[in-house]
Amino acid sequence: MYIQYVSIFLILLFLYSCNSSTPSSAKKNIEATQKIPLCYSKGAPQKNLPFINEQILGEIAQIEVNESKKKDTTGMVWIEGGSFEMGRNMEDSTSKSNTLGSQSRSDEFPKHTTKVSGFWMDKTEVTNAEFSEFVAATGWKTVAERPINLEEIMAQLPKGAEPPPAEMLLPASLVFHIPENKQKTNYSFNDWWRVEKGANWRHPYGEGSTIEGKENYPAVHIAWYDALAYCKWAGKRLPTEAEWEYASRGNQKGNRYPWGNELLKDSQLQANYWQGDFPVKNTIEDGFERLAPVASFPANDYGLYDMAGNVWEWCRDWYHADYYACKAENDLIENPQGPDLSFDPSIPNSSQKVIRGGSFLCNDSYCSGYRVTARMKSSPDTGLEHTGFRGVR
Ligand SMILES: [Ca+2]
Ligand SMILES: [Ca+2]
Numbered sequence: 524m525y526i527q528y529v530s531i532f533l534i535l536l537f538l539y540s541c542n543s544s545t546p547s548s549a550k551k552n553i554e555a556t557q558k559i560p561l562c563y564s565k566g567a568p569q570k571n572l573p574f575i576n577e578q579i580l581g582e583i584a585q586i587e588v589n590e591s592k593k594k595d596t597t598g599m600v601w602i603e604g605g606s607f608e609m610g611r612n613m614e615d616s617t618s619k620s621n622t623l624g625s626q627s628r629s630d631e632f633p634k635h636t637t638k639v640s641g642f643w644m645d646k647t648e649v650t651n652a653e654f655s656e657f658v659a660a661t662g663w664k665t666v667a668e669r670p671i672n673l674e675e676i677m678a679q680l681p682k683g684a685e686p687p688p689a690e691m692l693l694p695a696s697l698v699f700h701i702p703e704n705k706q707k708t709n710y711s712f713n714d715w716w717r718v719e720k721g722a723n724w725r726h727p728y729g730e731g732s733t734i735e736g737k738e739n740y741p742a743v744h745i746a747w748y749d750a751l752a753y754c755k756w757a758g759k760r761l762p763t764e765a766e767w768e769y770a771s772r773g774n775q776k777g778n779r780y781p782w783g784n785e786l787l788k789d790s791q792l793q794a795n796y797w798q799g800d801f802p803v804k805n806t807i808e809d810g811f812e813r814l815a816p817v818a819s820f821p822a823n824d825y826g827l828y829d830m831a832g833n834v835w836e837w838c839r840d841w842y843h844a845d846y847y848a849c850k851a852e853n854d855l856i857e858n859p860q861g862p863d864l865s866f867d868p869s870i871p872n873s874s875q876k877v878i879r880g881g882s883f884l885c886n887d888s889y890c891s892g893y894r895v896t897a898r899m900k901s902s903p904d905t906g907l908e909h910t911g912f913r914g915v916r
Contacts, residue, residue: 593758607769610635646827648913655738665724681872696718698729747761761837780895781823794820842877877900
């Protein structure tokens with residue numbers, strides 16, 4: 524039973540790393556979209572409204588805004604509003620000229636015109652130094668530092684499921700480990716994520732690890748609620764998914780990555796991701812085995828760093844697999860705020876928020892989460908070794 528609970532725990536508390544999909548499943552996704560998905564608002568599986576932790580939201584509401592930070596745009600860039608083609612079309616992914624077609628997932632289809640108003644955005648992922656300042660000012664305790672909320676877990680388990688044992692509810696987070704068995708043909712996230720007691724933003728690899736000397740690294744093991752709390756204090760908010768993709772594209776139309784269509788630019792790698800054979804061999808051609816200090820790679824043409832790779836970044840929106848198919852019924856959607864419902868057919872009982880941009884664990888042979896259109900999701904109470912955020916205003 525213990526193993527089963529660990530498994531449920533992993534499924535609910537962690538996001539699908541971008542490498543959880545295989546090339547064959549990506550192919551299946553493309554085939555699946557040949558049938559037009561039912562719009563979620565018109566009779567596709569209706570889910571109850573997403574589970575949201577009102578208690579933590581209440582705590583966030585109590586946080587006092589730092590008035591001087593609220594006016595301060597240091598470390599941010601202004602992004603002029605405009606229209607863009609969000610997502611991509613199945614044809615783009617299967618054309619012979621596109622050798623990376625198998626990377627697309629059905630939730631990226633179809634391409635649809637979207638308009639966003641201008642906004643300020645943090646140039647980099649929020650760093651340990653910045654997050655430390657927030658915690659010192661507010662005393663915020665991140666979700667990974669708290670015992671796991673039994674009520675929240677039970678709400679997302681099938682009806683009648685037994686509660687997990689008490690030891691599974693101690694503060695912990697998930698840390699990547701290269702699987703011990705390197706001979707398997709198919710790996711899943713259970714092979715590379717390990718629950719580490721005491722892992723949190725101060726101790727990214729568990730008890731005994733430290734962020735000393737890593738002030739300029741992205742803060743990780745950050746749950747969506749933690750990101751929201753930071754933004755409240757800093758007079759910012761999380762970007763919508765549309766804002767995030769618009770910003771990531773850096774004013775270039777139709778590119779695959781924030782810098783262009785090829786992985787290399789000027790013969791150089793442009794982001795911190797995983798080169799080699801995921802999850803067993805990291806050849807570290809980009810110079811970073813795990814996290815990199817923020818802004819270690821060139822900015823996109825908006826002046827934003829690490830919009831691809833390093834850490835996944837939380838967005839404001841709920842994740843719904845059919846959301847784009849629903850939106851596409853309108854020609855232009857202005858400042859979309861995401862769906863009211865959350866639905867992921869692979870974890871139907873969960874409520875998940877969108878994360879974007881990929882991480883140091885993303886690998887080009889599979890989904891390549893650092894493509895500008897790649898969508899991923901994670902439950903809002905989940906922090907992981909490769910998840911952080913940046914704010915907008
Ligand atoms: Ca790397
Ligand atoms: Ca990033």
